[in-house]
Each structure stands twice: as structure tokens, then as C-alpha cells.
Amino acid sequence: MDKGRRKFLKVAGAAAILLGSKPAVNAIASGGEEEHSTAKKRDVRYAMVIDTRICLQHEDCHDCENACHFNHNVPKIDGKKEEIKWIWRDKYENVFTDQQHDYTIERLKGKPFVTLCNHCDDPPCVRVCPTQATYQLDNGIVTMDMHRCIGCRFCMAACPYGSRSFNWSDPRPNIEKQNPDYPTRTRGVVEKCNFCVERVTIGKKPHCELACKHGAIVTGDLTKKDSAIRKLLAENQVIRRKPTLGTNPEVYYII
Amino acid sequence: MIEKALSGSRNYQIWIVILLTIIGAGVGLFVYQTIEGLGVTGMGRDITWGIYISQFTFLVGVAAAAVMVVLPYYLHNYKQFGPITVFGEFMAVGTVVMCQLFIFVDMGQPMRVLNVILHPTFNSVMFWDMTVLCGYLGLNLVIGWIMLSSEHKDTEPPKWIKPFVYLSIPWAVSIHTVTAFLYSGLPGRHYWLTAILAPRFLASAFAAGPALLIILLLIVRKVSKFDPGKEAIQTLAKIVTYAMILNVFFMLLEVFTAFYSNIPGHMHALEYLFVGLHGKSALVPFMWFAAILAFGGIFFMLFPSIRANEKYLAILCGVIFMACWIDKGLGLILGGFVPTPLHDVVEYTPTFVELMISLSIYAIGALIVTLLYKIAIGVKEERIYD
Numbered sequence: 001m002d003k004g005r006r007k008f009l010k011v012a013g014a015a016a017i018l019l020g021s022k023p024a025v026n027a028i029a030s031g032g033e034e035e036h037s038t039a040k041k042r043d044v045r046y047a048m049v050i051d052t053r054i055c056l057q058h059e060d061c062h063d064c065e066n067a068c069h070f071n072h073n074v075p076k077i078d079g080k081k082e083e084i085k086w087i088w089r090d091k092y093e094n095v096f097t098d099q100q101h102d103y104t105i106e107r108l109k110g111k112p113f114v115t116l117c118n119h120c121d122d123p124p125c126v127r128v129c130p131t132q133a134t135y136q137l138d139n140g141i142v143t144m145d146m147h148r149c150i151g152c153r154f155c156m157a158a159c160p161y162g163s164r165s166f167n168w169s170d171p172r173p174n175i176e177k178q179n180p181d182y183p184t185r186t187r188g189v190v191e192k193c194n195f196c197v198e199r200v201t202i203g204k205k206p207h208c209e210l211a212c213k214h215g216a217i218v219t220g221d222l223t224k225k226d227s228a229i230r231k232l233l234a235e236n237q238v239i240r241r242k243p244t245l246g247t248n249p250e251v252y253y254i255i
Numbered sequence: 256m257i258e259k260a261l262s263g264s265r266n267y268q269i270w271i272v273i274l275l276t277i278i279g280a281g282v283g284l285f286v287y288q289t290i291e292g293l294g295v296t297g298m299g300r301d302i303t304w305g306i307y308i309s310q311f312t313f314l315v316g317v318a319a320a321a322v323m324v325v326l327p328y329y330l331h332n333y334k335q336f337g338p339i340t341v342f343g344e345f346m347a348v349g350t351v352v353m354c355q356l357f358i359f360v361d362m363g364q365p366m367r368v369l370n371v372i373l374h375p376t377f378n379s380v381m382f383w384d385m386t387v388l389c390g391y392l393g394l395n396l397v398i399g400w401i402m403l404s405s406e407h408k409d410t411e412p413p414k415w416i417k418p419f420v421y422l423s424i425p426w427a428v429s430i431h432t433v434t435a436f437l438y439s440g441l442p443g444r445h446y447w448l449t450a451i452l453a454p455r456f457l458a459s460a461f462a463a464g465p466a467l468l469i470i471l472l473l474i475v476r477k478v479s480k481f482d483p484g485k486e487a488i489q490t491l492a493k494i495v496t497y498a499m500i501l502n503v504f505f506m507l508l509e510v511f512t513a514f515y516s517n518i519p520g521h522m523h524a525l526e527y528l529f530v531g532l533h534g535k536s537a538l539v540p541f542m543w544f545a546a547i548l549a550f551g552g553i554f555f556m557l558f559p560s561i562r563a564n565e566k567y568l569a570i571l572c573g574v575i576f577m578a579c580w581i582d583k584g585l586g587l588i589l590g591g592f593v594p595t596p597l598h599d600v601v602e603y604t605p606t607f608v609e610l611m612i613s614l615s616i617y618a619i620g621a622l623i624v625t626l627l628y629k630i631a632i633g634v635k636e637e638r639i640y641d
Contacts, residue, residue: 151363
């Protein structure tokens, strides 16, 4: 099986060279070296673990959403059509669409689960963006340049998690109280969770993690073997959303 | 040559005025949309592309008509297509401009459109789509114009044009393939995630494009002294028939794979389109109407005696064009968004603003085709009178 795959990659690589496509060759070559790892080799790889066991004990808690949306000037717009959300909660059946059966235990059935951008290791949104307005940092975070976004919404079609929102109209009138420390957006651009890139790159924790007084959200660097996040991953069975799509989501859920 | 478009019969002038009126209304509404944002359309967080992008997708296909006349004429020396190649090319010019406009009006920040060129991103299919569309527009405009002006001057076309003519053939295939790749490479959108999408695009393109060309040529014959030739039209009719059969065949292959494999993701969109899903069924009547048109159109086109009658042929071409329009200009894009990534079924209804802007882009296409055809007819009539 593996041999066949390697042979295929070799042939594909040769074909890619013929087409003069260097990035493709690099991608295929790096995929071939790491046979057991699904993610790319990085010096830093930020990720998140959500302990839904804790989260479900506080069903009415919206602290993470409120902290994130206030600090990032995310407008509050009612109605499914134009709403903008970076982190929110949706039903178990909607968040884990491939985990459904008729006998789901009551503890999970219809219960709210936190969902946000998965900061995929192989993000389709970055792949499709025609202007590199959505891009990935070396630390794995998928973030955006709002001034470059042309609003084509190709990324929204590409994201298999529905994690992206579009500013269908001017968002500013719908921001209750503006946070002067973070920019607001204009109409006509896409936005999403940025893993608090403005904070984690200077050593601070993301807003959602800080706001969660129950400690259900833990972020950290996956490359550090002794980090809290690695400890959680080592001790608990976790699931990810739609892992079969090859996006390598980096938000892990303890169920 | 251009002066030929500046004067014409009373009907010609009225037609131009009607088109300009629609265009004017659309431009006004586009300004309104630009100021207010895309919230004035029916699109939303879950159905992020609507009538604009689906028209773009459909019209990329219509632009194919050019290659269906260029290929037999230049590669197989099929003489009957000689006099009509320019009409195929000019139709492609009009439709490709429409495609570009539909993308433009769909953008949240249309003023930033040049970012696609300022920051070229080779891993984005959108970048390549822009490249192939602009290239196809240029090729057809240059080839059509040079060929026509040689005819006008009664000289042989310059030799340098030949490589461009040959290039335009694979280029026509590329615009459909790359447009299909916009969709067929997205994980998690099962209705689009299929290798047959590009062949399906090509098949429906080679049906809808020549079908429209036949209708246009019949109009040209009616309003001018130029006769496109009965045999040329009949050959186009055969192309339409075979391409439409392939198109329906490819669609049925999708149905087989989805339902025999029984994989829910693959079945959902088809269920939504043809029977409804979670009680939502806005597109069901459209899709069945399209299916009836497609099968009915093919059935009657198969009889040589029926398609030889140009009155019936015009109707059948309209029927097939309509079937392709519903399938690709409506069902394909909207169906791809069902269910949403979080498995909801959300429906979309275009707004008046959206429909009017779309109509005015069609009017711009019609205006371009009218003006270019007027010039072409003028040149062709000159030769008849000489």
C-alpha cells in the first residue's frame, strides 16, 4: 500500500516537474518523507483542545463567544442570512455531522458544542484564495488581510466547516461597543477566527481561552512535548471535525 | 468596418435603445448595490454564491460555440462553416464579457479586482480562470476581427493569425475545464466534488453554445441578405444533439454513483434538487422541468425530418438551451451549497436588484453581439452586392 503510494507520488512529482510547478513538487516531496504524520513539519504549531465535558456542564455560558466577539469588533446581526460569527455554538449533530446515529446518548444529543475556524494544517481556504488575502503563518494559524480581500467568497465555498462569514453590509452600525484596540471591517470582505494571532505571537493567550473560567479551552504549541495541550491529547481520546477531508483540522474535541 | 454598426434600420435602432435602457437601469442598481453591500441580494452566509456566479458558470459554456465551428472548419476543412466562424467567435466575445461582468458584480470589493493581478496566486483556480477567460476573449476578438477585415478588404487573412486560430481550439476547452476546477476541487461540497464535472461542463457547453448560435444565425438570415447556409445549420444541429445526449448521460452517471454507493453526502444535493430535502424543495419544479425539456429536446432532435425543419429546430434549440440553463445556471451552483457544512438546508431566492443587474448584464452581452454581428453582416452583404 505504502509502496504503491510512494510510487504514485514519484510519478506525480515527475509530472509536476514537467509542468514546471515547483510548489507542487515540494508539497508532494514533503508528504512522502513523513509517512506517519498527517500534519506538516513546523517549528511552532498552535492548536486548540476543547474539553466538551466541562463545556456541557455550563450550557448557558457564552463567555468565550462574548469575549472574542467584543475584542474583535464582530458585529451582532440577527438572522441566519447576514450573521457574522468567529466562535459560536451549534448542535452536536451539526458540528459532528459524521457522528450521527439514532441512539446518541442523551448527554450529547442536541447539546451545544463550541465551533470555530479549525486552523487546518492543509487549509482549502488558503489554497483557493486568489489574492493571498487568506494565508497561513509558519505557526499554522490561518489568518486574513482584510485590506486585500476582494470579497469573492471562494474561501467560503471551500471551507468544509462553515467557519467563515461575509460582511453583506457595513458591519459598524451593528457593533454595540467598539474595542479601539482592534480594527473594524468594511462591507464586502470575509472574516473568521484568527486564533488571536495579534496576541499569541507576543506570547499571550487567545481571548476565548482566557474568558473560559471553567478551563474548557486550552491552546498551545503542539511541537512542545511537555505543553499542556500535548498532555491533554496524550491522556484523552479526542475527535476532530470531518477528518476524512484531508484538511487536518487543529481543533481537537474531548467528548 | 466599425461604421457599419452606427447606422441601421428602425428596428435595429429600437433594439439598441431597449438594450441601453436595460443596461442603464442595471448600472444604477449596481451603484446602489456597491454602496449598500451585497446584502441587497438574496445571498447569505450559507448560500454564498447565487444567480451571478451561476450565470457566469453557464455562460462560460455558451462561449464554446466558437470552437464548435472553428474546429471543423480549420482542422477538418469543413467548408460550410467558413462563412459562419466569425459569428461563433463574436458570440464568444459577448458571452465572455458577460462572464467577467458577472464575476465583477459578485465581488464584495469590486474596486480591488486588480488584486488578482497584483498578487498573482498560482494555487488559486480563480487566478487561472481569470487568465483563461481574458485570453479567450482576446483570441476571439482578434481572430474574428482580423478574419472579417480581410474579407472586407477582399484579401487573404495574414499568415500570423493561423497559430492564434489553432491556439483558440484547446483554449476553448480550457475555459470550461478551469471553470469546472473552481468547483470540483473543493472538499466537502459533494455535488461538485466529482471528476466528471469538467466533462459535464464541456458537454453542456457544446449543446447550449451551438444551440444559441443556431437561433442567432436564423435571426441573422431573417434580418439580412446573408444566408448562413442550410447545411451549416444542420451540422450544428447534429452537434447540439450529440452533445446534449452526452450531457444527460454524464448527469445520469452522477445519479448512479450517488445512489448505488448510497453515500449520504453524494445523494443529498441530488435529493434536494429532484425531490426536496428536509422539507425544502424550491428547485424541484425547475429541475423536473429541465429534465423534461432535456429528454424531450433530445427525442425530437433525433428525427432528421424534424430537425431539418428550421422552425422546429429553432424551438428545439430553445428547449435545449433552457434545459442547460436550468441545470447549470441554477441547479449546479445552488445545489452545491446543500446541505451546508453544518448540515442545514438553507434556500435562496434572488432579489429584484439581483435579477435586474443580471438582466442588464445579459443586455450588455446582447448589445455586444448585436453590434459585432451588425458589422459582420455588413461585410458579408457587401460581398453579395459586389
